[in-house]
Amino acid sequence: MGLDIRWPIGLMFTLIGGLLTLFGLVTRSKAELYEGSLGININLIWGVILLVFGLWMLIMAVRGSRKGGGS
Amino acid sequence: MTNVDLTWLDYSILAIYTLFVIGIGFALRKYMKSSSDFLTSGRSIPTWVTGLAFISANLGALELVGMAASGAKYGIATAHFYWVGAIPAMIFLAVFMMPFYYGSKARSVPEYLKMRFDERVRALNSIAFAVMTVFASGISMNALAKLLNQLLGWNYHAALWVCSAVVLVYVLKGGLTSAIYTEVLQFFMIVLGFAPVVYLGLKDLGGWGAMNQALEGVATNPGALHLKETGTTYAANAWSSAWQPLLAGPANNPMGVDIFAMVFGLGFVLSFGYWCTNFLVVQRAMAARNMTAARNTPIVAAVPKMLFPLLVIVPGMIAVALTSMPDKDYRIPPPIISDQVYTASAEVVRASGNLDTAAALSAVSKSMGRKMDQDKVATLVRDAGSLSDEEIKKGLYSAVAEYDYDGVILSLVKKYCPTGLLGLALTALLASFMSGMAGNVTAFNTVWTYDLYQAYLAPNKSDHHYFWMGQAATVVGILVSIGAAYFASLYNNAMDIIQLVFGFVNAPLFATFILAMFWVRTTGTGAFLGLFGGIGGSALFHALTIAQGNLPGVKGGYLWSLGNTEVPQTLQFPSEMAQNFWLASFAFIVCFVLTLGISLATKRTKTDEELKGLVYALTPKIKDEHAPWYSRPAVVGTILLLACLILNIVFW
Known part of the structure; x- marks a missing residue:
């Protein structure tokens, strides 16, 4: 039905993942922020994972639309 | 104890999510042209989408919060709700029952009952279902709003109304399609939002083995953590193995459940009853684009469902292990x-x-x-x-x-998540809340419009009129759920009674369906009276039995106190869970026997021709031998059952 759900999922996670990655990069030196998360910069790591997932969904969506129709 | 401060980043993540779910609703608005587009998605959605929506609709906030709570209270044995309960039931639905639901062209589960039997059975089922959905939705909304209020300091009313408004907008714009599509988005949000919390928790403990070691300490002396009364002891593996404590008898596992209650009561009666007859989940499969897609929907859903214990139960186990380690500075709230x-x-x-x-x-x-x-x-x-x-x-x-076990999930999120990840985890929690609520609302509006309004109140109106009614029912359904949420927050005891009654109604249901689909001779009168008998049977069972430690009353056993006698020893169960599982087993058997007996004593009202496509023996078998193995439900279902068996053995 009209909408390929992979577009919104891909866009949303690319956006959120990008945001977390950027924030993680900017706060790399702020150790006190990551005390709770065992000293791991989890924003950076998880941001990249979300970004990759989002982009993968977008690629699948593009491939789907090239084949025509497939939703 | 202290509230957490959310930053601009957390709010941005929440805002992005909200914009996307509302956006999906608006994007689908132009496809909503008839009542069937709105209420049944016009049977047009691909399998992987309906499959993920199938579990997401069930993955409401209460499921997340409740499973973590049970993980803390009972350990890995909680996974039986998945590995003994849900998975076999979902595969049974796919292989055996879906052909009748989808093939009959019924628009809802109650409508199938009308085709198979008569209006009485449909009316009973649809009224019970409609009332139950809005109340269930209200109970879950109240629980979540309270949690957000207590642990995050959010305003109770704002949390309740804002979440409802978001759901209302996207369901009203895009109907069932919109609910299903957003459920898929929510599915990924929930998984990706909570996975890092589980990861950090396990890492903090020192890995899976270290967690089990800590849990062994807890199991041998649960009194030290006040998990059980002082003096209670279990074998060391009571929290960390799924079957051994259960096989050792109800006194040797924290659930207080015996093997029969677990396998027959939970695994067969309750789980099959829920997954195979509840329109909330079955509706997702019925929206698939063709028969193969419909049958594969629960199969696709079973794969992630099987792994969910890692995401929803393990946090509870992490919380108990952490609480037992004084240097971790954590306690279950x-x-x-x-x-x-x-x-x-x-x-x-x-x-x-x-x-x-x-x-x-x-x-x-x-x-x-x-x-x-x-x-x-x-x-x-x-x-x-x-x-x-x-x-x-x-x-x-x-x-x-x-302990307030329901606070486990949020307390772990607060402990481990820095700003950023915190926003993501909270968004995941709200996403689960919305997916559960949208699931309830879309099931309610369909049953109301087709099975109650069109069937009894206003037949023979134009489709445009029913389309309008579907939308009106969406608004009213959400408003009534909000009312139920407030009711639940004011009258907790009344809510307990209502839930109890739902339990009575649901317990025997699977007996009716299995006889309907697999025995031609079952008659409408048999089904109707059998169902009533089953409901009465569960009420009677409840009135006569009690769980040890409970006082006679709402928790059961009140008939004995009317006669001023104690509940006899044989009718006392070691735990409420055991009492529930036995109640379901009893209700199932009563309904089964009554339906069988009355059907034999009454005349059939439907001919073989009318029952074609509705009963197993009279329906041409689906031939899919030529299809590739991965699109054949029976083949993939068998593989999944084997995988499930392996999981049970691994966590033996």
Whole structure:
């Protein structure tokens, strides 16, 4: 039905993942922020994972639309 | 204890999510042209989408919160709800039952019952279902809004109304399609939002093995953590293995359940009853684009469902393990106690210096209004002179010997998540809340419009009229759920009774369906009276039995207290869960036997021709031998059952 759900999922996670990655990069030196998360910069790591997932969904969506129709 | 501060980043993530779900609703608006587009998605959605929506609709906030709570209380045995319960039931639905639901062209589960039997059975089922959905939705909404209020300091009313408004907008714009599509988005949000919390928790503990080691310590002395009464002991693997404690009998596992209740009561009766007959989940499969897609929907859903215990149950186990390690500075949150009580109790601690240990404990417990840990209170009283008020309050917080298990998930999120990830995890929680609510609303509006309004109140109107009614029912359904949420927050006991009654109605249902689909001879009268008998049977069973430790009344056993006698030993169950599982088993058997007997005594009203496509023996078998193995439900279902078996063995 009209909408390929992979577009919104891909866009949303690319956006959120990008945001977390950027924030993680900017706060790399702020150790006190990551005390709770065992000293791991989890924003950076998880941001990249979300970004990759989002982009993968977008690629699948593009491939789907090239084949025509497939939703 | 303290509220967390969300930053712009957390709010941005929440805002992005909200914009996307509402956006999906608006994007689908132009496809909503008829009542069937709105209420049944016009049977047009691809399999992987309906499959993920199938589990997402069930993955409401209560499921997340409740499974973590059970993980803490009972350990890995909670996974039986998945590995004994849900997975086999979902595969049964796919292989055996879906052909009748989808093939009959019924628009809802109650409508199938009308085709198979008559209007009476449909009316009974649809009215019970409609009432139940809005109340269930209300109960879950109240629980979540309360949690957000207590643990994050959010405004209860705002949380309730804003979440409902978002769901209302996207369901109203895009109907069932919109609910299903957003459920897929929510599915990924929930998984990706909670996975890092589980990862950090396990890493903090030192890995899976270290967690099990800590849990073994807890199991041999659960009294130390106040998980059970002092003096209770279990074998070391009570929290960390799924089957051995169960096989050792109800006294040897924290659930207090025996093997029959687990396998027959939960695994067969309750799980098959829920997954195979509840329109909330079945509706997702019925929206698939063709028969193969419909049958594959529960199969696709079973794959992630099988792995969900890792995401939803393990957090509870992590919480218990952490609580048992003093250096981790974590405890399962206590029931919410107001700051005034803490302040007043800190005064009591200071004033108790000259009392003996027992008197000090009782004074502090009385002031806190809770059971308190004796040793911790004694230390606190001894050291009070050198501590600040804040430190005493912190000490009191850690000394409360009661747990609010529903707070486990949020407390772990608060412990591990820095701003950013915090926003993501909270968004995941809200996403689960919305997916559950949208699931309820879309099931409600369809049953109301097609099975009650069109069937009894206003037949033969134009499709445009029913389309309008579907939208109106969406609005009314959400408003009534909000009302039910407020009702639940005011009258907790009334809500317990309502849930109890739902339990009575649901327990026998699977007996009706299995006889409907697999025995041609089942008659409408048999099904109708059998269902009533089953409901009555569960009410009677409840009135006569009780769980040890409960007082006769809402929890059962009240018929005996009317006669001023104790509940006989044989009718006492070791736990409420065991009582529930046995109740379901009993109701199933009563309904099964009655339906069978009455059907034999009454005349069939439907001919073989009318029952074609509705009953197993009269329906041409689906031939899919030529299809590739991966699109054949029976083949993939068998593989999944084997995988499930392996999981059971691994966690034996």
